[in-house]
Amino acid sequence: MTLGEFLQALRARLDPGALGLPRGGRRRVAGLRREEVAVLAGVSVDYYTRLEQGRERRPSAQVVEALARGLDLAEDERQHLFHLSGYAPPVGAPAHHVRPELARQLDRWPDQAAFVLDGTLEILAANALARALLSPLTASDNLARAVFQDPAGRTFYRDWEGAAHSTVAALRHNATRVPAAVLEPFVAELAASSEEFRALWAQQHVRGKSHAAKRLRHPVVGDLSLTYEALDVPGAPGQQVIIYDAEPGTPTAEAMALLRLHAETTV
Structure with missing residues (x-):
């Protein structure tokens, strides 16, 4: 056409x-x-x-x-x-709100930790298991702040260095999806607070979130070996649904079941 x-x-x-x-x-x-x-x-x-x-x-x-x-x-x-018309679409204003239908969908995955991220890795919505999984983090509303500004992140991410590299690469990738007026002040904040962030940002690595393994340590249920999938949200530029899952029959699956039960009994 x-x-x-x-x-x-x-x-x-x-x-x-x-x-x-x-x-x-x-x-x-x-x-x-x-x-x-x-x-x-x-x-x-x-x-x-x-x-x-x-x-x-x-x-x-x-x-x-x-x-x-x-x-x-x-x-x-x-x-x-x-x-x-021969152009790449310019970056639009980021969507700060999650569609109610999508927010309800998160709760239909009770055995997976599911949440919605924006382009600055801000958590816009999360199901109960995701909130329980991320609860050890003081900066649990933003994954980039959790890695570089939250002392608890050093323990929570068993491979902190790998988490730091992937976080910066994801922010670099999202630079084409988030307006500069939003991303640049956020990057400046992280750079001012973390020498490690400054060094990694200067390396110019670019890698969007798609799927990967995550090794975490939770104070309630211990060490976890999870995988995640990242799915773009249609009609909401920059938003992604992140789903953390455990292989059935593994100690991590048992630990996630315990964490879910813990979350239900401590509400």
């Missing part, structure tokens, strides 16, 4: 009333008129017509953003519009 074809398809299916335009009057075509799209995007009718007809193939990023904003596109549509 070309940019012009996508714009035509969008225009045909959009509801004028939903965009604050009058629905009345006789319309020869469904959806919006070209003149209405031009007004919403702040461009001339002639220029917009050239876009649809393929006579203008490389609009500026500002025009693409104006079209996405004026047509009130969903995030996936916005990204597609930028890709068709």
